[in-house]
Amino acid sequence: MGQKPPKNYLVESILVTIFCCLPFGIAGIVFASQVNSKFALGDYEGAIASSKRAKKWMNWSIIAAVISVILSIVFVFALGGLAILGLSNQ
C-alpha cells in the first residue's frame, strides 16, 4: 500500500449534516464510504471518482448554505419593510 487514499470528505460531510444540508451531507457520507471501500479493494481509479463526487456534494452544500443565508436575510428585511409600510399607512 504505497499510495495514499484520495480525500474522502467524510469530516466535511459530517459537518455539512450537522450545520447545513442534511441530504447533501448524507450523500457525502455515502461517497466517502465508497472512497474507503474502493481504496481498500485496490480500486484506486474508482476511489478517485467517488472522491470527486463527494467533493461535488460539498460544493453544492456550500452554495445551498449561502443561498439559505441570503434568503433568510431577504425574508426578514421584506417582513420588516412590510411592517414599516403597514404602520405608516395607518
Add this chain to the structure above:
Amino acid sequence: MKLKHLGMLLGGILLAFLYFYINPSSVNFLPKCPLYVTTGIYCPGCGSQRATHELLHLNILGVFRQNALYVLGILILIYHLIIRILNSFFHKNSYNYIYHPKTPWILLIIILIFWILRNLPFYPFNLLAPH
C-alpha cells in the same frame, strides 16, 4: 490555496463573533431549518446554531442539550485535525480511522438513529430534541 485558507479563517472568526454575541434563541433573523419549519420534524442538525452559541460560552452541557450529535461532530473534527497535524508536521504515519471502510457506515447509522430518537416525544428521548 493560501488565499482560500485565509478566507476560511477570517470567515470562521467572523462567525464566532456573531454566534458569541447573538443568542439564536432570542432573535429571528438567523436561517431556520427548512425541514422543521415545514413539517415540525427535527433534523439531525437542528439546534446547531444554539449549540455553537453555548460552545463559544464554554457551556458544554448546553451544547449537549441543544444537539448531542454536535459534540460527536466536534470530536471527529478534532481527531482528524490532530492526526493530520501529526502526520504532516511531525512526519508520523498514524492510521486515520476516518479512512477505515466501516467508519462512514457507522457514522451514518448513528446519525439516522439519532434523527429518529430525537423526534420521539417522550422521556428520555425528548432530551435529545433541541431546547
